[in-house]
Amino acid sequence: MAASTFQHALGTVKFLGWDSSPGSQNGISTFSVKMVSKDFGLDMRLLKRGNCSSGSCKLRMVHALASHSSVADPVQAPSNQNSSDSQKKTNETALILIRHGESLWNEKNLFTGCVDVPLTQKGVEEAIEAGKRISNIPVDIIYTSALIRAQMTAMLAMTQHRRKKVPIIMHNESQQAKTWSQIYSGDTMKQSIPVITAWQLNERMYGELQGLNKQETADRFGKEKVHEWRRSYDIPPPNGESLEMCAERAVAYFKEQIQPDLLTGKNIMIAAHGNSLRSIIMYLDRLTSQEVISLELSTGIPMLYIFKEGKFIRRGSPVAPSEAGVYAYTRKLALYRQKLDEMLH
Ligand SMILES: O=C(O)[C@@H](CO)OP(=O)(O)O
Structure with a gap:
């Protein structure tokens, strides 16, 4: 799959494609994503296992992974972190x-x-x-x-x-x-x-x-x-x-x-x-x-x-x-x- 980017509130998440490592055995595929967070100047490559095959499913998993790696405060800060259209919504x-x-x-x-x-x-x-x-x-x-x-x-x-x-x-x-x-x-x-x-x-x-x-x-x-x-x-x-x-x-x-x-x-x-x-x-x-x-x-x-x-x-x-x-x-x-x-x- 071609590399694609996904815009997350915390920065750009780039899907780098499937990995041909041993992780792709037994029907469990390994894919690799890179998250570039503006907040942290972060450039982090992560390996994550998933068994999705369709493109949309992959992106959903990338989103989940990005959220997991976010700097979101466990104390619910007065921000719109849960909002998908936080760019536009009133804060x-x-x-x-x-x-x-x-x-x-x-x-x-x-x-x-x-x-x-x-x-x-x-x-x-x-x-x-x-x-x-x-x-x-x-x-x-x-x-x-x-x-x-x-x-x-x-x-x-x-x-x-x-x-x-x-x-x-x-x-x-x-x-x-x-x-x-x-x-x-x-x-x-x-x-x-x-x-x-x-x-x-x-x-x-x-x-x-x-x-x-x-x-x-x-x-x-x-x-x-x-x-x-x-x-x-x-x-x-x-x-x-x-x-x-x-x-x-x-x-x-x-x-x-x-x-x-x-x-x-x-x-x-x-x-x-x-x-x-x-x-x-x-x-x-x-x-x-x-x-x-x-x-x-x-x-x-x-x-x-x-x-x-x-x-x-x-x-x-x-x-x-x-x-x-x-x-x-x-x-x-x-x-x-x-x-x-x-x-x-
Ligand atoms: O000396 C300075 O850099 C400034 C701030 O301390 O002075 P002033 O109050 O004159 O702008």
Whole structure:
């Protein structure tokens, strides 16, 4: 039989054909399928025995196998995993945005931009506190920037999550990195959350201000000039990116990579930066370039959105893991939390 592909919610499943191995004896045929999951960057070849002979039967078995190997949460997450037309159907999913905790250069009041600086002790504590606040909200995929302060924040926050899945950074930078970081257990995968890193979510590149002290720069160039560089929409700092330029790549990435995951029912957390998140919030909340100027984000504060019927509904920041308002708002979130309670008691 010619190789055929099958579209599963988790990725593309490719039927590679019948195997002529000893498994095809005694009327039991062996067939081989390959599953390429977008979520896990997974490229897994599986051998499965089956006794089907018709093409449709084979495809059904391939589907069953793909479902078996999926990262679907045994706690019924508020997603449409059981729906065959989940691509089109209306979903209600959670989107958490979190700016990284305080970095060593935040503490020193230095322009940071794309310089890769780690968290301070306070930043570590902020990330853990943020994790407590979202510990009852489902997370299926994590997106972070390529910078360590956002990645540390995401990882530390997930140590507090009640579902206790393991966040795993996907290494797709080369074929070797991909191959060497593969997971070969479906069960282990079910207990994992893919962490996708993307430079497009990086902080706005601050050009020749990177490494300069913010106060000293204001003293030297004037308060107004520095405020214009920091908070105007379309005026870039010397040889750096304006917020508009940062928004072009961050929002394009959100629309092309993250929004399709939300549409297929995935609950997403994005750990990123002051300006890349301001850009994304401008898109989510339909802010004008005037309105975004006054938007300020604190370090380590998670913000929750519900994605429903193609719209982003801002829910603000859960103040505590048990905040009633968040769970009262959506039945699916309340149900998820209830299942966690049942599972953990
Ligand atoms: O230095 C930076 O990279 C950013 C975020 O800390 O600063 P600003 O608040 O000026 O955009």
